[in-house]
Amino acid sequence: MAGYVSEAVIKRLPGYYRHLRELEAAGVVQISSQELGKRMQLTASQIRQDINCFGGFGRQGYGYKVSELKGHIGEILGIDKPHSMIIIGAGNIGNAVAQYPSFIKEGFQTVAIFDKDSQKVGRPIGNQTVRTVSELEEFLMSTHVDIAVLAVPVPDAQHMLERLGALGVQAVWNFAPTDLKPPKEMIVVNVHLSDSLQILSYKMTHCDEK
Amino acid sequence: MAGYVSEAVIKRLPGYYRHLRELEAAGVVQISSQELGKRMQLTASQIRQDINCFGGFGRQGYGYKVSELKGHIGEILGIDKPHSMIIIGAGNIGNAVAQYPSFIKEGFQTVAIFDKDSQKVGRPIGNQTVRTVSELEEFLMSTHVDIAVLAVPVPDAQHMLERLGALGVQAVWNFAPTDLKPPKEMIVVNVHLSDSLQILSYKMTHCDEK
DNA sequence: CTTTTTTTGTCTGCAAATTAACAAAAATCT
DNA sequence: AGATTTTTGTTAATTTGCAGACAAAAAAAG
Numbered sequence: 001m002a003g004y005v006s007e008a009v010i011k012r013l014p015g016y017y018r019h020l021r022e023l024e025a026a027g028v029v030q031i032s033s034q035e036l037g038k039r040m041q042l043t044a045s046q047i048r049q050d051i052n053c054f055g056g057f058g059r060q061g062y063g064y065k066v067s068e069l070k071g072h073i074g075e076i077l078g079i080d081k082p083h084s085m086i087i088i089g090a091g092n093i094g095n096a097v098a099q100y101p102s103f104i105k106e107g108f109q110t111v112a113i114f115d116k117d118s119q120k121v122g123r124p125i126g127n128q129t130v131r132t133v134s135e136l137e138e139f140l141m142s143t144h145v146d147i148a149v150l151a152v153p154v155p156d157a158q159h160m161l162e163r164l165g166a167l168g169v170q171a172v173w174n175f176a177p178t179d180l181k182p183p184k185e186m187i188v189v190n191v192h193l194s195d196s197l198q199i200l201s202y203k204m205t206h207c208d209e210k
Numbered sequence: 211m212a213g214y215v216s217e218a219v220i221k222r223l224p225g226y227y228r229h230l231r232e233l234e235a236a237g238v239v240q241i242s243s244q245e246l247g248k249r250m251q252l253t254a255s256q257i258r259q260d261i262n263c264f265g266g267f268g269r270q271g272y273g274y275k276v277s278e279l280k281g282h283i284g285e286i287l288g289i290d291k292p293h294s295m296i297i298i299g300a301g302n303i304g305n306a307v308a309q310y311p312s313f314i315k316e317g318f319q320t321v322a323i324f325d326k327d328s329q330k331v332g333r334p335i336g337n338q339t340v341r342t343v344s345e346l347e348e349f350l351m352s353t354h355v356d357i358a359v360l361a362v363p364v365p366d367a368q369h370m371l372e373r374l375g376a377l378g379v380q381a382v383w384n385f386a387p388t389d390l391k392p393p394k395e396m397i398v399v400n401v402h403l404s405d406s407l408q409i410l411s412y413k414m415t416h417c418d419e420k
Numbered sequence: 421c422t423t424t425t426t427t428t429g430t431c432t433g434c435a436a437a438t439t440a441a442c443a444a445a446a447a448t449c450t
Numbered sequence: 451a452g453a454t455t456t457t458t459g460t461t462a463a464t465t466t467g468c469a470g471a472c473a474a475a476a477a478a479a480g
Contacts, residue, residue, distance in 0.1 A: 005416075006466075006467075008466085010409060010412055010413075011405075011409065013408070013409075013412065014405035014409065015389070018387065018388070018389070018404075018405075019389070022388070032426080032427060032428090033427075034427080040389070043468075043469060043470090044428095044469095045469050045470070046467090046468060048427090048428065048430085049430085049467095049468080049469095051429095052428090052429060052430080056428080058427080058429080059427085059428075059475085059476065059477090060427050060428040060429080060474075060475040060476045060477085061427050061428075061477040061478080062426080062427070062428085062476065063426090063427065064428090077408045077411055077412050077415070078411040078412055078414060078415030079408055079411050083411060092302075092305055092306035092309050092310065093310070095302055095306065096302035096305065096306040097403075099302050100302065100303070102387055102404050103404070106404065106408075108407060147410065147414075170414065170417075171410055171413070171414045173406070173410055177228065177312055178228070179225070179228065179250070185417075187410065187414060187417055189406055189407075189410040189413070191406055193307075193310065193312075194224065194316065195224035195225065196383070196399055196401055197313065197316075197318060197357075197383060197399075198224040198227065198287045198316075199220060199223075199224060199399055200357065200381055200383055200399040201287055201288040201289050202220055202287045202288055203220075203381070203397045203399070204288060204356065204357075204380065204381045205286075205288030206215075207380075218436085218437065218438090219437095242456080242457060242458090243457075243458075244456095244457080253438075253439060253440090254457090255438075255439055255440065256437090256438065256439075258457090258458065258459065259439095259459090259460090262459060266458080268457080268458055268459080269445085269446065269447090269457085269458075270445040270446045270447085270457050270458040270459080271445065271446035271447040271448080271455080271456050271457050271458075272446065272447065272456085272457070272458085273457065273458080
């Protein structure tokens with residue numbers, strides 16, 4: 001059980017959680033690193049090493065208790081507690097995020113949606129109504145939010161990031177296809193959908209030569 | 211200049227392309243690995259190694275010509291040629307993908323949208339009209355598509371993947387939050403939005419201890 | 421109750437990826 | 451035109467990540 005956890009391990013955690021959730025739903029109560037490895041296309045060794053970054057959750061000769069391990073990883077991911085989100089940009093992406101059922105199930109709750117376009121302001125999205133982005137300061141003054149979802153056009157993204165930072169927002173989930181320079185102490189995770197699509201294009205173009 | 215290109219390099223290619231596009235738009239004609247590295251938060255050494263997987267595109271004492279390098283990487287990614295896409299699932303995600311402006315700009319063109327829900331069939335999305343998913347076979351018989359975007363609920367995803375595979379679709383861009391088992395010779399790239407959000411949650415929870 | 425099997429947690433070694441180093445080539449300066 | 455600076459392409463060193471091995475612990479079998 002180490003102090004430092006590498007980025008590689010962190011990126012695998014949601015995968016563990018997803019599989020454990022599916023296993024639990026299927027009524028599986030116990031699983032060995034070998035079985036889980038077969039399911040997740042990882043070696044048993046790697047699974048044991050990953051899990052032991054956080055503590056010995058297994059029992060020798062038995063394996064891991066699915067619900068227990070899922071609980072631990074949920075805690076480690078920080079999704080055992082609910083998170084409040086605001087969405088900046090009520091376009092297609094903003095819309096999709098606001099209504100994506102998995103997020104709500106996992107405790108990520110959208111508490112407000114903002115847009116600068118007056119045509120969009122007032123429209124209902126999910127259980128929210130789109131607000132003017134000029135109300136942002138006022139809103140954040142009175143309400144604490146954990147995460148801001150940035151779904152604005154590229155030219156507005158950096159400026160909005162800094163505006164959010166100044167208002168005390170610490171975490172941003174960015175959908176603008178650009179590399180933002182996060183102010184200190186701000187955490188930004190990018191989605192970059194185009195990157196993912198371009199990788200698909202790369203693999204299509206080069207799949208034969210292998 | 212090697213034959214095999216590692217996954218790590220491939221994942222960085224879209225980032226290079228994005229920065230080079232931005233540089234070109236800003237009127238920058240030449241750049242050194244050092245400058246590009248500072249911009250992209252990578253070491254100059256890594257940039258030179260990455261680029262040299264594909265050939266010596268630079269000139270000593272000068273650096274790289276932005277537009278030339280962008281062209282090369284565009285070719286390598288396979289985005290110099292247009293791609294046709296169909297979207298399966300006309301929910302929020304399907305909607306967002308169909309209308310995301312960057313994709314159209316980059317030559318990814320949506321040629322049809324399908325949904326099983328009869329309420330959604332017939333609705334206009336972008337310049338398309340939603341079709342019944344039962345027309346899928348007929349459509350793919352007469353029209354070749356490069357990529358299928360999978361934006362259906364988890365329980366339908368694996369079955370739809372196999373159906374697409376049987377119809378000759380080779381590349382799938384999957385938004386269903388589950389791990390699909392791709393039939394041989396099919397390329398699947400996952401988006402897994404929840405994973406990304408959970409990683410944000412992890413970093414929020416653990417940022418202080420660093 | 422003893423023996424055998426299972427399976428973890430950890431240690432050791434290998435492979436992959438990143439960084440550093442440097443000669444060779446091109447550009448710039450004097 | 452020669453000297454100096456810049457910067458690449460490539461090789462070497464370092465670091466990181468992953469897989470194999472195995473003792474110790476727990477469970478299962480006899």
